[in-house]
Amino acid sequence: MSRTARSGPPPTPAPPSKPESPKWARGGWLLTAVMLLTLAAIVAPAFWTSPAPSVSYTEFLSKVDAGQVESVTIDDEGAVDGVQRGGATFTSRVPTALDPGQLESKLREKNVKITATKASGSLLSGLLGYLPFLLFFGFLVWAGMRAQKAAGGMGGLGAGGFGRAKAKIIEAQRPTTRFSDIAGYEGVKQEIGEIIGFLRDPARYAAAGAKGPRGVVMVGPPGTGKTLFARAVAGEASVPFLSITGSAFVEMFVGVGASRVRDLFEEARTRAPSIIFIDEIDAVGGRRGTGGGLGGHDEREQTLNQLLAEMDGFDQSSGVVVLAATNRPETLDAALLRPGRFDRQVTVPLPNQAERAAILATHIDGKHLDPDVDLDVVARGTPGFSGADLANLVNEAAINAVRDDRTVLTAADLAAARDRVLLGRRDSSNALLPEERHSVAVHESGHALVAALCEHADPVAKVTILPAGMALGATEQLPEAERHLYRESYLADLLTVRLGGRAAELVVFGEASTGAANDLAGATALAAKMVTEFGMSPSLGPVGYGSADGHDARPELLGRPYSEETQRAVDEEIARLVRAAEDRATTLLHRHRRALDSLAGQLQERETIDGDVVAAVLRDELIPVDEQAG
Template sequence: MITRTRFFSVHLSRSARSGPPPDPPPPPAPSSGLWWQLIAVAVLLGGLVVALALQTPTSSTLSYSDFVDRVDAGTVEQVTIDDKGSVAGTLSDGTEFVTQLPTALDLAGLDNTLRAKQVRISAEQTDDSPWGAILFSMLPFVVFAGLLLWVGRRAQRAFSGGAGGIGGIGAFGRSKARVIEANRPTTRFADVAGYDGVKQEISEVVDFLRDPEKYAAAGAKGPRGVLMIGPPGTGKTLLARAVAGEAEVRFLSVTGSEFVEMFVGVGASRVRDLFEQARKSPPSIIFIDEIDAIGSKRGVGTYAGNDEREQTLNQLLAEMDGFDQSVGIVVLAATNRPEALDPALLRPGRFDRTVVIPLPTQSERAAILSVHLQGKHLGPDVDLSVLARATPGFSGADLANLVNEAAINAVRDDRTVICAEDLSSARDRLLLGRRESANALLPEERTSVAVHESGHALLAALCPHADPVAKVTILPAGMALGSTQQLPEVERHLYSEGYLNDLLTVRVGGR
């Protein structure tokens, strides 16, 4: 059995979105003074520790008996006695000492002995108020608490959008929507190739935002919400930006995952804040990308974040059902998993319209390729109609990736002109994988693969209903040792019995 890959239609499931995404806001610049502030706080704490250490008595402590013996021996030079009986003195060798006089004894004899030994005696009065000592002992704790408060505020400001953002716990529940003002969207329907039926259906939203009074005069209500459904990479986000560009209104873009946090109630607060921002400057468009992140069916699943997601969905349902249509707010949403959405979200009055954005047809693929090839140098052998035939099942994002791979192939050959071979190699790279020059077949293996692929090609040429052969190769690429590629002449939606029989014949012809 020879491992091979043949192509009649190609369906890719993952791709990037068509068109350029909204420009993200620039990240906040790191604060260079933060490190200096931390160093200053560390030095201050170190100084306090040193000061406390210096306040700790370093003198030796003598018992009263030792003190009396040293006085009798004449080794005490001077003493300082306070009103509480504490004695601090210096010996004749310079050593400092402290001791405590017993108040229950008669100290008259000690006084005479000190005078006889010519010890210098001085007295001092202590401060009876303990507040100074208490405040000084509490100073390190106050500084540490202030440091924790300062770090907490810095973290809150960073979490809510950088040093220049809105600080405090209140910012945690603020919406993270990216606001695009009316003069910023430059994408128009003309920039979206193909999808004429979709653009015609969604253009009524643009007309409603431009002139809502016309609908009110006729007693008609504009759509509250439009749900765009389609496979990944078909241009749902690009169409939403085109709606904003055509309507020339404020455009608030947010993804469904930005509503969900680990704290219950935060997502609902962000939904309220999002609609409040839209009400402040109508008319406006709210675009929620990947709405299935918060709009999934309620009561399904028992994970920890289920309550938070359901509260967020309930708040979204209340906002869409409650806002005034006269203010000119339309909600656009996009998803590629409509079966997971809650039925309450899809009922009329919330999402009134459901616009299906399928994979592009053959003519639409040719138009999309022409858009992505603008500004590039093409060789005279490039035929977009042939390339559109060779890419059934490709989304707009897949076609953009195909053009980019072809441009990379041209750069590898030190060329600036993209030729048909570059586009064909890029298509093989996306469908089959990278071609390994080291993956060489043995002579007998090459013969087996050649006979195998010749069977496919020969039967494809002989069968009257089979698609014509476009390319046969026995060069290994990816996991395929060879391939026979057929290009459909037209894009079929229904298949006749003769076509299916010839299809099976070609498939088993390699055996």
């Protein structure tokens, strides 16, 4: 989904205010200046004092014999600091291997004043010894200031800045998104539209004795526009909008997430009426007791507990509403979804065909379209596409037009973009060997013919043997209408079409190839759902054992919810369904072998054909398609 372009000049933004210098910056610069001045006061005298000249031990003895030395200071390591009779100083060193008694007698003989002292390192060398600790302390101070700045920190050099919420606050320019900017989803708009009335006029609800919703959680697949709906609610209600993701609450430090939750709700109360939007709430609102070995002391659980307390504790008259979005509602904690916290759960599904056409119209706004483009046809060919997928489709079509030095988008551009999104980029350098090309043509012809011969299968739109992504060829089918329920007859035909390519290889070559690996995986998964979820197995009966994605229909059961004997029966039923589908496809293709050879030949020659060619090939046979359908 997307926003449409709004007419009229854009609003004049308010002049940006000069940010105030944070306290941590002022305190940090002051501490740094004090440290530098102290270090300079200690180290500078060592550089300002000129060092005394050093003389050898022989020269030192000569000065003593000449009576030029007045006093000496000798430490326990043999270092000598001497003063001559004119006041001049010098340094020397007594070899420790010599007899110190001889030097002492000579100094006494010349009336030299002797002072003994203990050796100690210089001040500068001492500071150098502490330099690693000083650098480590300075790094901690620097890291603390940077972390507080990133967290919007306040108040000194401590860790208090980590507890500030990282919410993006949109208040100076309120969200300009409106419900009119969202194509389709009229039911969703109506369901969450009551939040707007509560924020605009809460007294109206109080007069009738009704309480406005505390929270609404929007559930739906990725890309369906849950965040866009939250911004539209804030735009319609003209209130501040505080947006944050669930992962922004969780840090490595215990208690930080709970502190951020408190700060977020306090910020919302000061700006009330306001909306708090928590995207991907499953990152912080998952079921407690399932996050590992830390149990109730887990940081995520503390954050969730604080969120539960805030939602249950804030005054409803304060005008704060919490919106949340997730695509995994089954992982949320039950206490989070109870009435009084998230009162409503609004499902934002994938758009239907009419909604896809409306969404496409918003995305092509401002682009040049060829008259041959029919958005209803494009919407029909994109079942299961979300709003984000449709935006990507239009963008890929525009890129395809630019490659051909055009500014007008054609139906071929949109078709190529659809193939790119579903199959991947076509690689012209991925040339097939002649026998591989023939095998792929036979395989795809089998899919197309079986789809055309099965009564409940979707019509064939296009067949190609051009490699794209991991696929060496493709058979595209477009549903005639948007389906929400699938009968057993439709699923049986779908299984048969899936195995039509492998059946064609068996009919023509007498053996299968590795090209059917993806078809077999899809057919097996579909047969497993028919047996374990849909109750379409006569031997097992109408029993649902859980979905294939790991979410059991009975969540109280851990692991596999059935015995080894039942597993054996499930495997036998899956194999029976797949074998029956392959036998049916093989029988159909044996009966229409001439059409199979003809279609494979046309595919090798033209590389891509549409569904009309498949129907024409069948009409050329002895048994027309109309009589088979009857």
